[in-house]
Amino acid sequence: METADWNEDERYLSIVTAGSPQELKARRTACQKVLLEQLNVIPVEEWMCRVNAMHDQIAGTAVRICEAQMKEAGYGLPPCAYSFIVFGSAGRQEATLWSDQDNGLIVEGELDGLKKSYFEAFGAMLSDVLETAGYEKCDGKVMCSEPLWRKTLPEWEHQLAGWMEQLEWEPVRYLIIASDMRHVAGSVELSAKWKEVFHAGFADNHKLTMAVLRNTVRHKATLNLLGQVLTERFGDYAGGFDVKYGLYIPLVNIVRHLSLLHGIQDSSTLKRLEHLAELDKYQHLEEIRRAFLTALKMRVNTPYTVEDGLLASSDYYAENDLKNKQLRTELRESLLLVRRLHKALQRQLRSAERRQP
Known part of the structure; x- marks a missing residue:
């Protein structure tokens, strides 16, 4: 980007x-x-x-x-x-x-x-x-x-x-946060050295990439057994759909995991997908890109409020907005893709854990 x-x-x-x-x-x-x-x-x-x-x-x-x-x-x-x-x-x-x-x-x-x-x-x-x-x-x-x-x-x-040594949920969560680091101001050299150190720690580190995968495959259910979109049942957002954690973050997490696996240093999800495509190792990358653009489009169009000139949003799509047939179809197709990808990653994780001594 x-x-x-x-x-x-x-x-x-x-x-x-x-x-x-x-x-x-x-x-x-x-x-x-x-x-x-x-x-x-x-x-x-x-x-x-x-x-x-x-x-x-x-x-x-x-x-x-x-x-x-x-x-x-x-x-x-x-x-x-x-x-x-x-x-x-x-x-x-x-x-x-x-x-x-x-x-x-x-x-x-x-x-x-x-x-x-x-x-x-x-x-x-x-x-x-x-x-x-x-x-x-x-x-x-x-x-x-x-x-x-x-x-x-x-x-x-x-x-x-x-x-990187601890491999427990909290330190791995910090590493996942750190993996999206990007330089904005000040010394470019310091940021570059930081990135070099970070990615060197992931190189050929199977246990660490599996620990990241373990964090990656956890996500909230978004489709029922019939493949229908699950909306919030109770609370302020009843009938709505959580775009951020239901669709956007799962896609970000999947692409990030694959990027860390291959030493890709770009932090943008779209740039990461471009680099993954260059490897010619993965199917569904174009589907992932389309689903990700759907997630972005939905996320920036969630209802927002304005206070003192500043915007705030819950990242939920309202029940009425979800009645749009084209939108609901795009959302369902994107969520079906996320579910397939998560199942594949879960199988990969189980297989890796069985191979561990």
């Missing part, structure tokens, strides 16, 4: 000249309005590209604003090089207009007192700047304000090695 070039549009250029978090939020709001007008007018993959180009420009500007605020607060300039990185949907360049924060920091060199105090304050301040600009803080605390996701490169190397 290529990054869109916004240089021809002053609305996007204005993002990078914002001088405060409040100004950044106002320019984001103006930009979102333009993007919403383009939704369903251009192909969904191009629209997502534009949305994520906006997010990247906001994040890069937030980093610059934060550096200026740190200087004003008496911390001075950054004591060394650092990299601001993103995970989750932002890492995959699949963030919606209502995505929250999923980010971290890589700091150059060994940790000392000056770096510790500076980047602890910087991480907290940057998370606050992003929140003001419209990005809710992550419930799972995957943010540069948290020590787990803010480390020097040597500390990161140690932490990644530890996660």
